Amino acid sequence: MKDSPGLHLKTYIFLLFIVLFAPLGNVLLGKGMKSIGSARDWEPQELLNILVRIFTSGYIWLGIACLLAFFVAYMLVLTWADYSYVQPASAFSYLVVAVLGLWLLGEKVNLLRWTGIAVICLGVFIVGHTHPRTTEKT
Amino acid sequence: MLEFIFLFLIVAAGTGGELCVSHAMKTLGEVHDFSPSALLEFVWRAARVGWMWIGIAFMTLAFFSLLAMLSMENVSFVVPVTALSYAAGAIGATLFLREKIGTQRWLGVLVVCIGVTLVWLSRR
Numbered sequence: 001m002k003d004s005p006g007l008h009l010k011t012y013i014f015l016l017f018i019v020l021f022a023p024l025g026n027v028l029l030g031k032g033m034k035s036i037g038s039a040r041d042w043e044p045q046e047l048l049n050i051l052v053r054i055f056t057s058g059y060i061w062l063g064i065a066c067l068l069a070f071f072v073a074y075m076l077v078l079t080w081a082d083y084s085y086v087q088p089a090s091a092f093s094y095l096v097v098a099v100l101g102l103w104l105l106g107e108k109v110n111l112l113r114w115t116g117i118a119v120i121c122l123g124v125f126i127v128g129h130t131h132p133r134t135t136e137k138t
Numbered sequence: 139m140l141e142f143i144f145l146f147l148i149v150a151a152g153t154g155g156e157l158c159v160s161h162a163m164k165t166l167g168e169v170h171d172f173s174p175s176a177l178l179e180f181v182w183r184a185a186r187v188g189w190m191w192i193g194i195a196f197m198t199l200a201f202f203s204l205l206a207m208l209s210m211e212n213v214s215f216v217v218p219v220t221a222l223s224y225a226a227g228a229i230g231a232t233l234f235l236r237e238k239i240g241t242q243r244w245l246g247v248l249v250v251c252i253g254v255t256l257v258w259l260s261r262r
Contacts, residue, residue, distance in 0.1 A: 030213035116256030123250030
């Protein structure tokens, strides 16, 4: 199996885009949905109102823009790297989510959560030392 | 109960969607040219793959389930619990994409899942 030049470097650059845009998108969506609120009765009229508020929320659109950027980076990296390699490697998103939650939303991150994040990073490190592609090119 | 339904939809539809998109991407081949015109041409080719649209439909369902869950719970809770898709993704990649996952990568996935579980437990 032959690699294209700089396969690992190219993969790491795209993983960086993935771990930045996905958490930022989720934090923005979370902020938007918290201001909109959840459905109480789940009636069609209520759901329609929520849907209208979702699509007129600036935070939601910013979140969608970030997730689209993430999605494009994700699609591109999947053209050469395995899904089972990319998905665990994107676990660094949890570190970024915790940091953004701390900075932007004022969420409290306790010791157990930081420990969990450290364990996730260890898992990512282990995954990162396997070859990005295990199947033959098509 | 609603949280569990939305969590199931996020994990099942999200993972299923990503597997479909991944399958579509593999049929398109590796990207070498990153110029805007080449990327546009790539997106056009991707839009003509059926698996791509099935994947997008699944991911849309997962997205609205995520919005519903985010309206009920904090981001720091929702994002970690959706990591159940790591296990689902590894199994799905083996079964449907025929990716050969070695022991080391399985170990990495397992460690990631343990970490995610600790994050989830930190909520209490």
